Amino acid sequence: MIDILIIGAAGAGLSAALTAKEEGANVVVATKRLPTQSQTVMAQGGINAALGNIEEDSPALHIEDTLKASHSLGNKEMIRKLCEKAPQTIERLERYGVPFSRVDNASTPLSSIAQRKLGGASRKRACYAQDYTGLKILHTLYDRALAMDIDIRSELMLLDLISQDGKVSGALFWDIASADIVTIKAKSVILATGGFGAIYHGYTTNAYGSTGDGIASALRAGGVLRSMEFVQFHPTALKESHILISESARGEGGYLVDEDGNRFIDELAPRDEVARAIFNKIAEGKSVYLDIRHFGIKKIEHLMPQELHLCKIHAGIDPSKELIPISPTVHYTMGGIAVNEKFEIEGLKNCYAVGECSEAGVHGANRLGGNSLLEIVAFGEEAAKSALSNLKESNEIKNSSFVKKDDYLNLADGDIKDIYAIRKELGKMLFESAGIIRDEEGLKTALEKLEEFKGRFEKCSVAGLDTIYSESVTDYIEIKNSLYIAQILLKSAIARKESRGAHYRSDYPKSEEKAYTVTVSIKQGNLSIEMDKKEN
Amino acid sequence: MKITINRFNGTKTYKKEFHIDRVTTLLNALYHIKENIDPTLTFSSGCRSGVCGACAVMKNGKEVLACSTTVEDTDVIAPLRYHDIQKDLKVDKSRTKETLKRANAYLHTYKDEILTANDEKANERQSDCILCDSCYSACPVFAVNSDFLGPFSLSRAYRYAVDKREGDSMTLINAIQQNGVWDCTLCGECTAVCPQNIDPKSDILNLRSLSMQAGFSDPNMMSMNFGTSGFL
Ligand SMILES: Cc1cc2nc3c(=O)[nH]c(=O)nc-3n(C[C@H](O)[C@H](O)[C@H](O)COP(=O)(O)OP(=O)(O)OC[C@H]3O[C@@H](n4cnc5c(N)ncnc54)[C@H](O)[C@@H]3O)c2cc1C
Ligand code: SF4
Ligand code: SF4
Ligand code: FES
Numbered sequence: 001m002i003d004i005l006i007i008g009a010a011g012a013g014l015s016a017a018l019t020a021k022e023e024g025a026n027v028v029v030a031t032k033r034l035p036t037q038s039q040t041v042m043a044q045g046g047i048n049a050a051l052g053n054i055e056e057d058s059p060a061l062h063i064e065d066t067l068k069a070s071h072s073l074g075n076k077e078m079i080r081k082l083c084e085k086a087p088q089t090i091e092r093l094e095r096y097g098v099p100f101s102r103v104d105n106a107s108t109p110l111s112s113i114a115q116r117k118l119g120g121a122s123r124k125r126a127c128y129a130q131d132y133t134g135l136k137i138l139h140t141l142y143d144r145a146l147a148m149d150i151d152i153r154s155e156l157m158l159l160d161l162i163s164q165d166g167k168v169s170g171a172l173f174w175d176i177a178s179a180d181i182v183t184i185k186a187k188s189v190i191l192a193t194g195g196f197g198a199i200y201h202g203y204t205t206n207a208y209g210s211t212g213d214g215i216a217s218a219l220r221a222g223g224v225l226r227s228m229e230f231v232q233f234h235p236t237a238l239k240e241s242h243i244l245i246s247e248s249a250r251g252e253g254g255y256l257v258d259e260d261g262n263r264f265i266d267e268l269a270p271r272d273e274v275a276r277a278i279f280n281k282i283a284e285g286k287s288v289y290l291d292i293r294h295f296g297i298k299k300i301e302h303l304m305p306q307e308l309h310l311c312k313i314h315a316g317i318d319p320s321k322e323l324i325p326i327s328p329t330v331h332y333t334m335g336g337i338a339v340n341e342k343f344e345i346e347g348l349k350n351c352y353a354v355g356e357c358s359e360a361g362v363h364g365a366n367r368l369g370g371n372s373l374l375e376i377v378a379f380g381e382e383a384a385k386s387a388l389s390n391l392k393e394s395n396e397i398k399n400s401s402f403v404k405k406d407d408y409l410n411l412a413d414g415d416i417k418d419i420y421a422i423r424k425e426l427g428k429m430l431f432e433s434a435g436i437i438r439d440e441e442g443l444k445t446a447l448e449k450l451e452e453f454k455g456r457f458e459k460c461s462v463a464g465l466d467t468i469y470s471e472s473v474t475d476y477i478e479i480k481n482s483l484y485i486a487q488i489l490l491k492s493a494i495a496r497k498e499s500r501g502a503h504y505r506s507d508y509p510k511s512e513e514k515a516y517t518v519t520v521s522i523k524q525g526n527l528s529i530e531m532d533k534k535e536n
Numbered sequence: 537m538k539i540t541i542n543r544f545n546g547t548k549t550y551k552k553e554f555h556i557d558r559v560t561t562l563l564n565a566l567y568h569i570k571e572n573i574d575p576t577l578t579f580s581s582g583c584r585s586g587v588c589g590a591c592a593v594m595k596n597g598k599e600v601l602a603c604s605t606t607v608e609d610t611d612v613i614a615p616l617r618y619h620d621i622q623k624d625l626k627v628d629k630s631r632t633k634e635t636l637k638r639a640n641a642y643l644h645t646y647k648d649e650i651l652t653a654n655d656e657k658a659n660e661r662q663s664d665c666i667l668c669d670s671c672y673s674a675c676p677v678f679a680v681n682s683d684f685l686g687p688f689s690l691s692r693a694y695r696y697a698v699d700k701r702e703g704d705s706m707t708l709i710n711a712i713q714q715n716g717v718w719d720c721t722l723c724g725e726c727t728a729v730c731p732q733n734i735d736p737k738s739d740i741l742n743l744r745s746l747s748m749q750a751g752f753s754d755p756n757m758m759s760m761n762f763g764t765s766g767f768l
Contacts, residue, residue, distance in 0.1 A: 146636055241584075
């Protein structure tokens with residue numbers, strides 16, 4: 001029998017898989033695309049660790065910065081764990097051969113790694129590999145995973161966890177190649193399926209597949225979700241395409257200017273503040289630009305070759321000569337599957353979550369740039385260690401009920417086209433109502449509209465499609481999950497009647513004195529939204 | 537504007553024309569068709585920003601990333617070459633990924649080494665690879681030898697071979713002798729199509745030098761030597 005089934009093969013999934021395999025466990029990794037087609041490859045800016053290579057730094061300062069950004073919603077213990085584990089995590093990556101950018105005249109291997117400053121950080125703390133940090137980390141982990149002969153099964157799309165009374169014993173997948181449902185059973189399951197930013201379709205930097213599939217499945221199986229109202233907006237994406245222009249552009253000294261050429265905000269203030277300042281300008285009908293012309297082409301080519309290329313292809317501009325038109329956009333989802341300090345999902349047994357799909361208490365109301373790559377690699381390892389300690393327990397579930405295709409797909413007469421219109425309208429609606437600035441009325445109207453989308457979705461059918469290798473079927477499942485997650489996001493955002501971090505309510509612009517978290521679970525078949533006061 | 541897509545429905549290939557309005561990228565054009573005209577059109581994508589390697593296709597006979605290329609009237613779009621087509625533009629990349637394993641492209645034995653900015657340059661380009669398979673599709677060797685390790689795997693082997701942290705480059709060099717560096721014709725097609733400006737051809741040449749330094753020799757030359765040795 002498989003010891004550990006890991007779902008998702010990006011940074012979090014592969015980090016966990018390597019640890020588990022190194023410890024001799026029988027591991028299977030299932031993922032809906034190829035591992036290198038995961039969102040982690042898109043991370044540009046860097047991965048945080050208080051190495052102090054450029055200026056004096058310490059884990060204590062890293063902890064302080066992270067706690068501050070979390071706006072009292074961070075879990076101190078988890079943040080401490082993360083920040084203290086950071087140097088060791090970079091060392092692990094160094095040993096795997098990640099080709100980090102370097103500085104000269106270092107005295108040890110680790111101190112040769114270049115570091116840059118990202119927003120909200122008090123020090124130059126983000127280790128990077130030009131502006132391909134996520135790409136180079138993930139590909140190196142992948143090479144390592146191939147070397148270790150890890151059983152990676154691609155094009156398997158998670159449908160649901162197999163669980164009984166909260167005991168998880170495996171998962172059901174849509175096999176894209178055979179167009180059938182397959183079951184994988186395991187002693188422990190780790191969800192590493194990423195965030196849900198892509199439900200803001202058309203208004204996000206995220207990859208298409210970040211639709212919160214794993215988060216939805218955890219809730220359906222009886223798990224708890226936490227902080228789903230906290231969505232991070234990145235201040236600088238290209239205006240029309242919402243392609244990211246990395247924070248490193250500002251970290252290196254880029255300016256934000258309005259159409260009159262005036263700077264209007266400290267470029268390195270925390271993301272939520274910068275995003276709101278830009279949003280307010282845009283709401284006034286003004287355009288906002290990123291100005292990196294003063295870097296000169298040489299520096300741009302050296303430090304941000306990827307940005308240069310993206311500006312050319314998606315906006316048709318040369319950033320060494322022209323201003324870059326920008327807009328804030330959905331970038332990261334702080335909320336997700338509630339896990340405890342051992343990464344066990346609250347409400348479930350034998351099941352863990354790690355990476356952006358989880359809410360492990362390290363980001364709270366706002367995530368610091370560079371902390372997410374750190375989280376996925378560092379906690380990937382930790383989650384695997386927890387799962388490894390849960391292999392003895394036998395949890396064979398008898399007669400797991402028989403699942404049919406039409407439990408997941410509408411096979412009745414009809415056609416599928418409307419799902420794409422729904423996806424688009426949903427993205428726009430969420431950006432407008434559950435965006436940078438929210439209010440009760442907008443959120444409630446969105447909930448009503450959502451019911452209409454659901455009604456339309458129910459009429460969509462995959463009948464008449466050849467479902468083998470069909471991308472329409474995977475889109476169908478993703479959009480179904482998107483609608484499900486959207487409801488949770490909206491209800492959580494309504495429940496938080498205050499402003500905190502990335503969640504800004506114009507009808508409640510102040511933070512309440514006592515911090516609390518909003519959790520979501522299913523009780524007697526109904527969504528239950530609860531507020532937990534924090535004891536911090 | 538009109539674009540033609542070479543499609544495959546599991547049994548037969550056929551051409552299909554679509555009339556669409558002007559859009560920024562080819563990927564946006566494919567999405568426009570899927571969302572508004574024909575939802576069965578099948579293709580792969582992910583990041584839409586040129587880093588996940590999912591969307592490589594042929595445009596007018598040349599490999600491109602759909603998300604990073606423009607689209608013009610009369611363009612003809614087809615799936616990558618030397619890959620099994622699953623449906624329309626979606627191809628099976630499992631076999632190409634197998635070549636990474638055979639090429640042993642990973643850091644074998646870590647050695648403590650203090651790297652410099654110059655060392656970073658040694659394999660910066662090679663590690664920009666997004667595994668889009670464009671070079672594999674462009675490589676003529678696959679027409680005659682489907683076991684060839686191919687350009688991206690060899691570039692990746694080179695990446696680790698020149699990494700100063702690699703304490704066992706010999707194992708790497710060993711793994712790329714068979715169906716590897718000597719099977720390349722040095723035609724440069726891979727280099728010409730790589731969206732990341734990687735130069736597998738040069739990497740292969742460099743790997744040949746490293747192989748010779750390690751005591752290997754060109755098997756093609758050897759057979760020639762056998763043929764002429766009698767005259768000397
Ligand atoms: C443009 C961009 C730039 C960023 N830059 C930075 C940065 O500089 N620094 C930083 O720290 N963070 C950055 N981030 C955030 C960071 O990249 C992500 O939070 C992180 O990579 C998430 O990793 P993950 O392993 O949790 O999930 P992902 O990388 O999202 O991977 C999820 C995995 O799960 C699989 N999966 C999903 N659904 C299913 C399903 N139903 N069935 C099977 N498999 C499934 C996917 O295929 C994939 O393999 C950036 C994000 C973006 C979008
Ligand atoms: S140079 Fe070699 S690897 Fe590259 S395309 Fe030509 S034969 Fe193939
Ligand atoms: S070497 Fe270039 S063309 Fe080949 S897979 Fe890598 S990025 Fe694509
Ligand atoms: S969609 Fe990722 S490279 Fe084109």
